[in-house]
Amino acid sequence: MTVYHFTGIKGSGMSPLAQILFDSGEKVQGSDIETYFFTEDPLRERNITILPFDENNIQQGMVVIAGNAFTDEHPELIKAREIGVEVIRYHTFLGKYLEQYTSVAITGAHGKTSTTGLMSHVLEGDKPTSYLIGDGTGGGAVGAQNFVMEACEYRRHFLAYHPDYAVMTNIDFDHPDYFKDIEDVFDAFQTMALQVKKAIIACGDDGHLQKIQANVPVVFYGFGSDNDFEARNVERTTEGSTFDVFVRNEFYSKFHIPMFGDHNVLNTLAVISLCHYEGIPAEIIQVRLSTYHGVKRRFTETTFATRTLIDDYAHHPTEISATIQSARQKFPDREVVAIFQPHTFTRTQAFLQEFADSLSKADSVYLCDIFSSAREKSGALSIQDLVDLVDGSELLELENISSLLEHKESVFLFMGAGDVHKFQEAFEVFLIDENNV
Numbered sequence: 001m002t003v004y005h006f007t008g009i010k011g012s013g014m015s016p017l018a019q020i021l022f023d024s025g026e027k028v029q030g031s032d033i034e035t036y037f038f039t040e041d042p043l044r045e046r047n048i049t050i051l052p053f054d055e056n057n058i059q060q061g062m063v064v065i066a067g068n069a070f071t072d073e074h075p076e077l078i079k080a081r082e083i084g085v086e087v088i089r090y091h092t093f094l095g096k097y098l099e100q101y102t103s104v105a106i107t108g109a110h111g112k113t114s115t116t117g118l119m120s121h122v123l124e125g126d127k128p129t130s131y132l133i134g135d136g137t138g139g140g141a142v143g144a145q146n147f148v149m150e151a152c153e154y155r156r157h158f159l160a161y162h163p164d165y166a167v168m169t170n171i172d173f174d175h176p177d178y179f180k181d182i183e184d185v186f187d188a189f190q191t192m193a194l195q196v197k198k199a200i201i202a203c204g205d206d207g208h209l210q211k212i213q214a215n216v217p218v219v220f221y222g223f224g225s226d227n228d229f230e231a232r233n234v235e236r237t238t239e240g241s242t243f244d245v246f247v248r249n250e251f252y253s254k255f256h257i258p259m260f261g262d263h264n265v266l267n268t269l270a271v272i273s274l275c276h277y278e279g280i281p282a283e284i285i286q287v288r289l290s291t292y293h294g295v296k297r298r299f300t301e302t303t304f305a306t307r308t309l310i311d312d313y314a315h316h317p318t319e320i321s322a323t324i325q326s327a328r329q330k331f332p333d334r335e336v337v338a339i340f341q342p343h344t345f346t347r348t349q350a351f352l353q354e355f356a357d358s359l360s361k362a363d364s365v366y367l368c369d370i371f372s373s374a375r376e377k378s379g380a381l382s383i384q385d386l387v388d389l390v391d392g393s394e395l396l397e398l399e400n401i402s403s404l405l406e407h408k409e410s411v412f413l414f415m416g417a418g419d420v421h422k423f424q425e426a427f428e429v430f431l432i433d434e435n436n437v
Helices: 014-023 038-045 075-082 090-100 112-124 154-160 182-193 262-277 282-290 317-330 345-350 352-359 383-387 398-406 421-432
Strands: 003-007 027-032 049-052 062-066 086-089 102-107 129-133 137-139 146-150 165-168 199-203 218-222 229-237 240-247 250-257 300-304 307-312 335-340 364-367 410-415
Touching (some): 003 075, 075 086, 086 090, 112 129, 154 182, 229 262, 240 262, 250 282, 262 317, 307 421, 317 335, 364 383
Parallel strands (some): 003 027, 102 165, 129 146, 165 199, 335 364
Antiparallel strands (some): 240 250
């Protein structure tokens, strides 16, 4: 029996793919650095072997799936080539794998993970659905007919896919270490659009997506009246959001979601649009929406007496604004405290003023040192450059985390794509002490 060995198995895409293959009856193992990542939890729950990187992990009879973060000079990949073991890149393997299903690729600068999680959950109410979510979660359903996957535009990796459907949530400038400008980003999405086989579901409120050309129908959704699927009469409460959906100006149905912020209304509208296109009844859609519990690190709440801590992956100014808006909707009468760790020097430099503007929407702001990624260890600026732009903000270090205790009945937004969780965990240590709760 073929053994699938994942080089970099803790990766946010690699881990769920390993889970999918395992659930489908394949023999799976992998290797990675020994540092803990939350993406390894589902692997360990399945008792999937995780080894330290070592060229001796590679044996005859394997297929090596290589994470995109590692070059061809990685010792395991060199060893595989030396002994004639097949090496296939993550996105290339996935592109071939999804061909056996009705495939839905979720892409966009923001909202990919949340929409992928919601889409897979709703479609599962109609037919068995396998899914790959960028929060490190994957599942291979028995007899799966649908395959829902997060498709990342970074380095144009999503061009390895030729899905039946593509959901495009937005086009925005990000990954400045790779993309030159917004036109370069648009070019990547335009190329992707020409690879879709059945239909594109796109947010029509996004001016860039309005310009997408395709060989298949492009169905637009959004708040604007020109969209094919329009959300009207949105009611925002502390319990969630309720809205009417009109399909080409005719009332379709009213929906409620236990989620907050306009971005979640749009994400849900994308799911409703595709389900309508596939003929799934509104009653099934609503039942599944009501039982959705979200994905990891997307507005994940923990409560300690009068304080609420929220863990969120927001690492772009647009995402920070959306997270703050969600907090304002759910907790309208409480102080919102933003704790933000920038992710990569190039992104921080490219969006320095935009970060300052979005963070200023919070009541109090604490900034953590810039997280340096594996591909970028240093930069031309420091966290102090951002501190200087945000009035009243403070530099937060693990040594002075107790300063957050002065905020009594507050909502704390721990935001970032690096290891901002260590600041939340350190703060929780203080809160667990009964004298500080």
